[in-house]
Amino acid sequence: MIRLENSSADNPDAANAAIGVDIGGTNHTAALVNAAGEAIEILRGHTDRSGGPRALLESLSRLLPELMTEARERDVTVTGLGAGFGGPVDFAAGRVLLSHHVSGWDDFPLRDELTAMSGLPVTLDNDANAGGLGEARFGAGQGASDVVYYNIGTGIGGAIILGGQLRRGPGSIAGELGHVTIFPDGPLCTCGQRGCLEAVASGSAIARRISELALEWEGRPALAEDFFPLVAAGHPAAMALRDEIARSLAIAIRNILHTLNPEVVIIGGGVSRGGALLLDPVREAVHNLAFPAAYRTCRIVLARLGYEAGVIGAAALAMS
Amino acid sequence: MIRLENSSADNPDAANAAIGVDIGGTNHTAALVNAAGEAIEILRGHTDRSGGPRALLESLSRLLPELMTEARERDVTVTGLGAGFGGPVDFAAGRVLLSHHVSGWDDFPLRDELTAMSGLPVTLDNDANAGGLGEARFGAGQGASDVVYYNIGTGIGGAIILGGQLRRGPGSIAGELGHVTIFPDGPLCTCGQRGCLEAVASGSAIARRISELALEWEGRPALAEDFFPLVAAGHPAAMALRDEIARSLAIAIRNILHTLNPEVVIIGGGVSRGGALLLDPVREAVHNLAFPAAYRTCRIVLARLGYEAGVIGAAALAMS
Numbered sequence: 001m002i003r004l005e006n007s008s009a010d011n012p013d014a015a016n017a018a019i020g021v022d023i024g025g026t027n028h029t030a031a032l033v034n035a036a037g038e039a040i041e042i043l044r045g046h047t048d049r050s051g052g053p054r055a056l057l058e059s060l061s062r063l064l065p066e067l068m069t070e071a072r073e074r075d076v077t078v079t080g081l082g083a084g085f086g087g088p089v090d091f092a093a094g095r096v097l098l099s100h101h102v103s104g105w106d107d108f109p110l111r112d113e114l115t116a117m118s119g120l121p122v123t124l125d126n127d128a129n130a131g132g133l134g135e136a137r138f139g140a141g142q143g144a145s146d147v148v149y150y151n152i153g154t155g156i157g158g159a160i161i162l163g164g165q166l167r168r169g170p171g172s173i174a175g176e177l178g179h180v181t182i183f184p185d186g187p188l189c190t191c192g193q194r195g196c197l198e199a200v201a202s203g204s205a206i207a208r209r210i211s212e213l214a215l216e217w218e219g220r221p222a223l224a225e226d227f228f229p230l231v232a233a234g235h236p237a238a239m240a241l242r243d244e245i246a247r248s249l250a251i252a253i254r255n256i257l258h259t260l261n262p263e264v265v266i267i268g269g270g271v272s273r274g275g276a277l278l279l280d281p282v283r284e285a286v287h288n289l290a291f292p293a294a295y296r297t298c299r300i301v302l303a304r305l306g307y308e309a310g311v312i313g314a315a316a317l318a319m320s
Numbered sequence: 321m322i323r324l325e326n327s328s329a330d331n332p333d334a335a336n337a338a339i340g341v342d343i344g345g346t347n348h349t350a351a352l353v354n355a356a357g358e359a360i361e362i363l364r365g366h367t368d369r370s371g372g373p374r375a376l377l378e379s380l381s382r383l384l385p386e387l388m389t390e391a392r393e394r395d396v397t398v399t400g401l402g403a404g405f406g407g408p409v410d411f412a413a414g415r416v417l418l419s420h421h422v423s424g425w426d427d428f429p430l431r432d433e434l435t436a437m438s439g440l441p442v443t444l445d446n447d448a449n450a451g452g453l454g455e456a457r458f459g460a461g462q463g464a465s466d467v468v469y470y471n472i473g474t475g476i477g478g479a480i481i482l483g484g485q486l487r488r489g490p491g492s493i494a495g496e497l498g499h500v501t502i503f504p505d506g507p508l509c510t511c512g513q514r515g516c517l518e519a520v521a522s523g524s525a526i527a528r529r530i531s532e533l534a535l536e537w538e539g540r541p542a543l544a545e546d547f548f549p550l551v552a553a554g555h556p557a558a559m560a561l562r563d564e565i566a567r568s569l570a571i572a573i574r575n576i577l578h579t580l581n582p583e584v585v586i587i588g589g590g591v592s593r594g595g596a597l598l599l600d601p602v603r604e605a606v607h608n609l610a611f612p613a614a615y616r617t618c619r620i621v622l623a624r625l626g627y628e629a630g631v632i633g634a635a636a637l638a639m640s
């Protein structure tokens with residue numbers, strides 16, 4: 001367990017706080033987050049992949065009391081717990097459907113387990129919804145009520161926030177923005193369909209295209225993390241690939257703009273660390289593709305919360 | 321002016337009603353609609369294309385008092401007027417932006433003119449939003465709160481209804497479902513972009529493809545209205561074209577399902593008169609393309625209100 005003290009976020013005025021729990025395949029994080037969306041204290045553990053839900057709950061049974069103690073010492077009332085899980089969740093039932101990374105999670109009643117452990121009201125959702133809500137409320141979407149969020153990492157997740165509330169739908173499928181079709185005859189996606197946004201613009205799509213193009217960087221075969229340095233260095237094939245990715249994203253955003261006309265579109269996740277190298281061509285392509293009234297009324301921006309987005313968003317779930 | 325008495329919709333119990341006005345390039349219709357969404361009386365006029373807004377307002381200045389008289393005779397209170405316009409509207413400003421069919425409408429303050437004429441609170445929106453709201457509240461979406469509506473006529477319009485309310489967005493662009501990109505390198509659309517749903521699945525796209533394919537029907541070159549009879553007759557090229565159109569629509573619906581996970585998707589407009597010849601292959605393709613949890617929780621159905629959808633929907637605008 002690693003203790004991370006967030007020095008800049010110390011806000012003794014906030015009387016209420018929530019606990020956020022972000023559960024990924026590699027790490028899990030639990031934080032005490034105040035009503036301003038500041039993480040007062042963050043605790044992190046490594047996820048024991050072979051241990052499944054029991055190992056995770058055991059780890060949380062150590063982390064959560066620490067946060068509760070911290071809250072008491074600061075005279076802060078903890079009003080609820082939000083958990084963001086790195087895989088599909090049945091929101092209404094409060095159950096994890098499955099994990100792509102860790103075994104033993106099929107149809108696991110995580111919400112009820114966390115309620116029993118913490119004694120708090122618990123809200124469980126997938127991590128993209130949690131991250132999107134966090135960005136909407138406390139990050140790049142602050143002040144807006146209608147926000148669309150893309151989390152572009154190895155895969156692509158998303159979230160739709162309308163009137164400040166997550167849109168989930170009766171099947172908990174709303175916001176699955178990686179699985180909209182961009183190129184109907186495009187490359188095969190992990191979901192079994194062709195040409196999904198995830199199949200053409202995710203980190204794993206970048207890795208695949210880099211190896212297909214046999215790109216090199218500093219005398220060795222390039223990897224996904226070399227992509228933006230290659231673009232920055234003006235490597236023609238990397239720039240062409242960047243333009244392809246920007247176009248795919250811009251088509252997805254055009255369709256969202258014409259469907260929902262949101263106020264803000266936020267691009268987060270590992271791939272968004274490309275910064276202006278990604279954002280500028282995406283904005284330009286959306287400008288060319290979308291109706292002026294939709295483009296003019298929408299800000300397209302990078303996520304702002306960084307690594308803490310997941311846990312702050314998880315806490316935001318509990319503040320809804 | 322043609323008077324149409326709707327005999328089946330006579331409901332003397334409804335104490336409140338709204339006036340709906342549906343303004344198209346060929347005809348305009350005004351109706352007294354009760355709280356159950358039944359058109360108590362419908363009046364219709366031909367739109368004088370060269371006369372612009374003044375000719376329309378003159379015609380309405382004759383139709384509206386008739387409906388008000390009818391309301392008084394039936395002891396019904398008219399609570400508002402809704403108008404659906406066949407072209408883009410700035411909802412917040414209550415102004416028509418332009419008409420593709422009729423001149424003189426650029427930036428016309430139709431809401432204020434109708435308020436001055438009727439003395440009623442007026443809600444102005446585009447006709448696809450009006451039709452979608454009508455179908456959601458009183459037609460094929462009755463009882464559902466989250467509904468997506470496609471109006472497939474010469475062009476393709478749409479509407480997004482969430483929590484029973486139309487989603488419009490700050491630029492009044494939400495629900496422009498004809499201008500989502502299905503085939504990024506597909507045929508040119510009237511909007512200037514390539515491969516929009518409207519460019520591949522609208523009535524005018526069908527007409528163009530029929531003439532490209534040089535289809536014949538009963539010994540003469542086929543027209544758009546011959547399309548479904550050709551399909552019904554088992555004409556191979558027409559059936560292949562029908563499958564293309566169904567696939568395009570299914571991709572659009574897949575993307576909507578994964579974005580919003582709505583309860584109902586309604587297909588209306590002239591092309592929807594193809595009935596099961598269109599609906600069955602669309603449903604099958606969506607079933608193959610979409611996540612089971614999204615498909616299972618969504619009904620994909622044909623519109624139910626028929627020709628009256630526009631005017632009933634316009635009245636529904638005033639009941640929101």
